Amino acid sequence: MDRPKLIRLVADGEGALISSSLLVDLDDPYEIPSALINGDYGGLVLDLDLEESALVSMLTEVRKEPATSWLPVLCSSALHGDLVYLTDGVVATTEEAIGVVTEMRRRVSEIDLDALSQGREYRLLGYLYGRTSDIWPVLRPTSHDLYVYPDADFLGGEGDSARWLRNMRERGLVGNGTLVDRIRRCPSCEGARLNYVDVCPGCGSIDIAAKEFTHCFTCGRVAPTEEFLRGHSLQCPFCSTMLRHLGSDYDHPLESFVCNDCGLRFIEADVVVDCLDCRTRSKPEDLLIDSIHSYRLTEKGRSAAKVGSIDDVYALLDRLNYVVPAYFDQFLDWLIMLNRRYPDEVFSLLGIRFFNIVEMSESIGRQRTSQLMDSLAGRLRQLIRGTDVSTRNGTGILWLLLPRTDREGASILEERILALADEVVVEGVPKPRFCSSLFSVSEDLLEGDTAALVLARLSGDLEGS
Ligand SMILES: [Zn+2]
Numbered sequence: 001m002d003r004p005k006l007i008r009l010v011a012d013g014e015g016a017l018i019s020s021s022l023l024v025d026l027d028d029p030y031e032i033p034s035a036l037i038n039g040d041y042g043g044l045v046l047d048l049d050l051e052e053s054a055l056v057s058m059l060t061e062v063r064k065e066p067a068t069s070w071l072p073v074l075c076s077s078a079l080h081g082d083l084v085y086l087t088d089g090v091v092a093t094t095e096e097a098i099g100v101v102t103e104m105r106r107r108v109s110e111i112d113l114d115a116l117s118q119g120r121e122y123r124l125l126g127y128l129y130g131r132t133s134d135i136w137p138v139l140r141p142t143s144h145d146l147y148v149y150p151d152a153d154f155l156g157g158e159g160d161s162a163r164w165l166r167n168m169r170e171r172g173l174v175g176n177g178t179l180v181d182r183i184r185r186c187p188s189c190e191g192a193r194l195n196y197v198d199v200c201p202g203c204g205s206i207d208i209a210a211k212e213f214t215h216c217f218t219c220g221r222v223a224p225t226e227e228f229l230r231g232h233s234l235q236c237p238f239c240s241t242m243l244r245h246l247g248s249d250y251d252h253p254l255e256s257f258v259c260n261d262c263g264l265r266f267i268e269a270d271v272v273v274d275c276l277d278c279r280t281r282s283k284p285e286d287l288l289i290d291s292i293h294s295y296r297l298t299e300k301g302r303s304a305a306k307v308g309s310i311d312d313v314y315a316l317l318d319r320l321n322y323v324v325p326a327y328f329d330q331f332l333d334w335l336i337m338l339n340r341r342y343p344d345e346v347f348s349l350l351g352i353r354f355f356n357i358v359e360m361s362e363s364i365g366r367q368r369t370s371q372l373m374d375s376l377a378g379r380l381r382q383l384i385r386g387t388d389v390s391t392r393n394g395t396g397i398l399w400l401l402l403p404r405t406d407r408e409g410a411s412i413l414e415e416r417i418l419a420l421a422d423e424v425v426v427e428g429v430p431k432p433r434f435c436s437s438l439f440s441v442s443e444d445l446l447e448g449d450t451a452a453l454v455l456a457r458l459s460g461d462l463e464g465s
């Protein structure tokens with residue numbers, strides 16, 4: 001690979017790095033974003049002292065622009081504040097900068113750079129793909145989420161990095177790195193700015209006070225100790241008995257709080273939690289517990305960066321009398337109930353898991369994979385009936401629900417579907433591999449089964465195979 005040229009932001013050529021034919025000097029930060037887009041540069045070196053805000057606004061533009069979002073940005077001296085998250089570290093020489101840039105270019109050369117313009121998700125995947133470092137959370141006490149991920153915010157630009165990354169984690173594109181903190185969130189708005197308040201367990205008032213109480217053994221009454229004080233001795237305000245000996249004349253009950261609103265005495269106050277953002281009041285045990293991690297690319301994220309999302313390849317299967325998963329579950333539940341009432345109403349459920357779509361995509365490209373899946377879907381369509389319904393989940397399992405089909409009928413269909421793997425073979429293309437799991441009612445129905453339980457059981461079989 002050619003040695004890439006770098007743009008150097010420098011005033012009068014007087015930077016810390018020695019001038020070199022590999023450095024193209026510019027002194028106006030506002031020219032940099034367009035220079036990076038229009039020229040074939042390997043990255044950017046900041047080699048001058050400039051006001052932070054000017055650098056931040058320039059770099060924000062660089063990170064947001066798909067073509068330059070992944071580029072390395074190095075500096076000749078340590079930076080502070082947000083600039084730390086917008087840059088890739090300090091270099092002492094041009095050679096060192098070229099080394100970092102070449103390595104990052106080598107990594108990024110494996111991915112589909114055109115996909116970066118398809119949305120912020122690809123920009124983040126591409127950015128992580130080029131780097132070995134995680135995306136780290138930074139504590140921002142005044143923010144709604146409490147922790148933010150500045151790198152992601154600069155790439156995504158919507159100020160919702162914590163929620164965005166959580167969503168990407170749920171979809172398996174990024175995974176947890178290092179555990180940084182554990183915080184509690186409001187169950188209503190997920191805000192983390194919470195105020196814990198002691199309240200009266202009787203009426204919920206916050207107007208409570210800590211008090212010592214005295215219990216008179218003669219009349220049995222209890223009152224705050226201050227009401228018993230007569231100079232240096234204790235006298236019961238109710239029966240006037242002089243209380244001399246702790247333990248034989250009087251004692252102090254365990255209650256040590258009094259509510260100024262309802263008068264209740266109690267040992268321990270209740271604790272409630274007020275959300276400072278949405279004002280919802282919750283019990284501590286109802287708060288959501290959230291672990292704060294750094295994030296890194298997963299295998300699925302790496303392959304999504306390489307070949308783009310494969311969701312749309314799977315989506316080709318949605319022509320098979322597709323219904324959304326929630327409706328599919330309802331329909332399956334209904335068939336289970338129907339069978340419990342009318343045991344003659346049999347049905348079968350067939351799960352088909354595709355193993356190697358990602359690998360196929362990596363080896364033959366997304367377009368050819370799509371074509372292959374398209375012809376596979378066409379063949380599948382010929383095999384199923386108008387009354388069968390299908391759905392699919394994110395992990396590449398196609399579900400077919402076959403009403404009025406017993407085990408024998410379903411097995412025949414299953415065999416035909418598995419045989420398709422051989423029929424759609426294209427020269428020079430790896431064979432699609434899939435496995436299946438079959439569930440027939442009433443043979444396989446367990447007591448207490450619901451749609452969710454049945455699907456979980458079959459998914460387990462499929463994932464394990
Ligand atoms: Zn809230």
Ligand SMILES: [Zn+2]
Nearest residue numbers: 216219236239
């Ligand atoms: Zn008394």
Ligand SMILES: [Zn+2]
Nearest residue numbers: 200203259262
């Ligand atoms: Zn009270």
